[in-house]
Every structure is written in structure tokens, then in C-alpha cells.
Amino acid sequence: MNTYLLFKSIHLIAVISWMAGLLYLPRVFVYHAENSHEKKASEIFKLMEKRLMNYIMNPAMVLSWFFGILLVLVNDYQLSDNFWLIIKFGLVILLTIYHFYLKVCLDKFALDQNKNTPRFYRIINEIPTVILILIVFIVIYKPL
DSSP: OOHHHHHHHHHHHHHHHHHHHHHHHHHHHHHHHHTTTSHHHHHHHHHHHHHIIIIIIHHHHHHHHHHHHHHHHHHTOOGGGOHHHHHHHHHHHHHHHHHHHHHHHHHHHHTTOOOOOHHHHHHHTTHHHHHHHHHHHHHHHOOO
16 A cells, blocks of 8 residues: 555545634634524534534644644655745644634633624634635645
8 A cells, every 4th residue: 555645645634624624613603603692502503613623623633734744754855945845834834823713712602702703703714715725736836
């Protein structure tokens, strides 16, 4: 079995799962913020948010990082010769920071302390899309 292709497949599956969570959780926050005054709806959103973060997003992020690093090691990439890879790592770090920011928002919702508007969550929902587009073009074209 080709180890590289196995690692690449698992990496892509993990990235797709992680991105799905990064794109979906802020949408759930939009609905939660719109319905936070309704106790029953708020409790349902809290459960959805917690499960999405703990059972999908966190494991997918860890697997994305783990298998991404394994791919670099298996390919014996030298960062000094692959500036595109440094840019990709930088963008993935931004996605990771965004992930942890969503966790902070989730924790505030859990304590009924959210101060952000639905519009705020609609706007930040675009962040992972832009970063994903940049990563795809950088990985495909390897411009530098």
C-alpha cells in the first residue's frame, strides 16, 4: 500500500470535515443569536454547537494537522525550498485561530453571555471560505 496516498486521503477527509464544521458552526450561531430569548431553542442550539465542536470539528482539526505534517515528512519537503508550504502553514494557523475563536463564542453561548449579533456571525462565516480558496490555489499552483 502506498503510505503517501493513504495519508493524503485521510488528510483530505479530515480537512473536508473540519471545513464543514468551520462553515456550519457560525450559521448555527446566527440562529442561536436570533432565538436566544427562547429558552428551549437556546438549549437545543447549545447541544448542537457542543456536539459539532467536540465530535466533528476538534477531531477533524487534529487529524488535519497530524496527517498534513506526516505528508510533509513523507515527502521530505524542505521549507526553504517550498515557500508555498510556509504560506499554507500560515493560513492553516489562521484557520486554527479561527477555530479556537469559535470555541470562545460557543463557551459564551453556553453561559448565555453572547454579545454578538446574528450579522456578526454571518460576516465571520466568510473567513474560512476565503482562507480555503487561498490554500487550494497555493497548493495546486505552488507559486513560489
